[in-house]
Amino acid sequence: MNNIHRFIQKRFYLRTRHAHPFGIVLDIDGVLFRGRNLLPRVKEAFSLITDKKGNFVVPTVFLTNGTNSTEKIKAAQLSEQLGFRIPADHVLMSHSPLRMFTDLHDKQVLVVGQKNATSIAKGIGFKKVTTIDHLRKWFPHLDCTDFSRKHVDPKETEAARKRFRPIEAIVMLGEPLKWETSLQLMLDCVLTYGRMDTMVFPLIAGGLRPDHIPIVACNVDLVWMADVASQLPRIGHGVFIHVLDTLYEKLTGQHLKFTATLGKPTEVSYLHAAHRIQRLAKAMKLGDVKYLYVIGDNPMSDVLGARLFDRYLRHGGVGRFDHLDLEAFEGNDGEKPRVRTRNVVERCISILVETGVHQEHVHMNGVVKPISALIDNLSKGEQLLLNQPNFVEYDLHAAIRTILRRECYR
Numbered sequence: 001m002n003n004i005h006r007f008i009q010k011r012f013y014l015r016t017r018h019a020h021p022f023g024i025v026l027d028i029d030g031v032l033f034r035g036r037n038l039l040p041r042v043k044e045a046f047s048l049i050t051d052k053k054g055n056f057v058v059p060t061v062f063l064t065n066g067t068n069s070t071e072k073i074k075a076a077q078l079s080e081q082l083g084f085r086i087p088a089d090h091v092l093m094s095h096s097p098l099r100m101f102t103d104l105h106d107k108q109v110l111v112v113g114q115k116n117a118t119s120i121a122k123g124i125g126f127k128k129v130t131t132i133d134h135l136r137k138w139f140p141h142l143d144c145t146d147f148s149r150k151h152v153d154p155k156e157t158e159a160a161r162k163r164f165r166p167i168e169a170i171v172m173l174g175e176p177l178k179w180e181t182s183l184q185l186m187l188d189c190v191l192t193y194g195r196m197d198t199m200v201f202p203l204i205a206g207g208l209r210p211d212h213i214p215i216v217a218c219n220v221d222l223v224w225m226a227d228v229a230s231q232l233p234r235i236g237h238g239v240f241i242h243v244l245d246t247l248y249e250k251l252t253g254q255h256l257k258f259t260a261t262l263g264k265p266t267e268v269s270y271l272h273a274a275h276r277i278q279r280l281a282k283a284m285k286l287g288d289v290k291y292l293y294v295i296g297d298n299p300m301s302d303v304l305g306a307r308l309f310d311r312y313l314r315h316g317g318v319g320r321f322d323h324l325d326l327e328a329f330e331g332n333d334g335e336k337p338r339v340r341t342r343n344v345v346e347r348c349i350s351i352l353v354e355t356g357v358h359q360e361h362v363h364m365n366g367v368v369k370p371i372s373a374l375i376d377n378l379s380k381g382e383q384l385l386l387n388q389p390n391f392v393e394y395d396l397h398a399a400i401r402t403i404l405r406r407e408c409y410r
Helices: 003-013 042-047 071-082 096-100 117-124 132-138 154-161 179-191 237-252 267-283 299-315 326-332 373-377 380-386 396-406
Strands: 022-026 060-063 108-112 128-130 169-172 215-218 223-225 233-235 260-262 291-296 347-353 391-393
Touching: 022 267, 022 396, 042 071, 042 396, 060 267, 096 117, 096 267, 108 117, 108 132, 108 179, 117 128, 132 154, 132 179, 169 179, 169 237, 179 237, 215 237, 260 267, 267 291, 267 299, 267 326, 291 299, 291 396, 299 347, 299 380, 347 396, 391 396
Parallel strands: 022 060, 022 291, 108 128, 108 169, 169 215, 215 260, 291 347, 347 391
Antiparallel strands: 223 233
């Protein structure tokens, strides 16, 4: 982005001082770190928004599309890497907004992820958790991709199967380890309305009932960058979601209908972040946050999500990808916002830094997209408009200095 564009941006967005606090939402990978390495000037950047004891003086949260960890564990990792304490309530994972889905917390839920999926789900609030490993144990004859289990007599597992309760919803926390087993058993679950052993409607392409049990998917990124030593992208949870949907469509003639998709760039993740920012502001004895600044390195994730949320703040409406009624949905959030977000937060402002995906041009020469198939739901005009940041800065330090200048802070 050229200097003229930067000048116009800054001239347009500079404002006079106001009496309301502001909040900052930070991406992690590509903004703070590249792989395991801390990027230059990150610690200096945090010194601008923390006191001498390392406490934040500006309400700040870290928002990541990571799924295979808890906020507490991620906060501990960040604390060790950054050299000052990051409280767990300052960290939001891709699955954190699941706390807002209180209508699912008492249902029998199939949780898909890796080994810690059960503890993550229960920590969020889900009380009745079933995993893929449970289904493999209870229905070994359905796990036919493992030939050693192909001829297991169902009578041998009859006693264990008595613990099975029909699945009422599916929560996809992240990609599982054994894709072939998970895909087979998840399809069985969807096609049987969670009963696993009984077809409840005819399996005829185009002739199925259009609905199925609720499915919520976290982190829809197709790929992610693993380490500074490699420029090759790693396939992510978005690919697994796409494979599941494609298989379902091939079998039934219809696509899966997701109750919600969570993580950047969906609005509900930014809504949850706004709630957390307001709660932190209250704890700091500050007033309602009016301006939310999002700092990220990916135009098609961080920037797009911030711009979509900004559009929601100004005009209302439903989620662009999952059609959630965001305003009605706010009442479910355990953060218990004092007032509706749209009645308080005026703008969500995006700042793109050049230390990650944007700087490295990780677009795989147009062959591999760094974000999910959700982008295909946007018109070309929306894609051009919504991935343009309000500001572009060299790194986190420069981005925070821009925010502080804009707010006439310190």
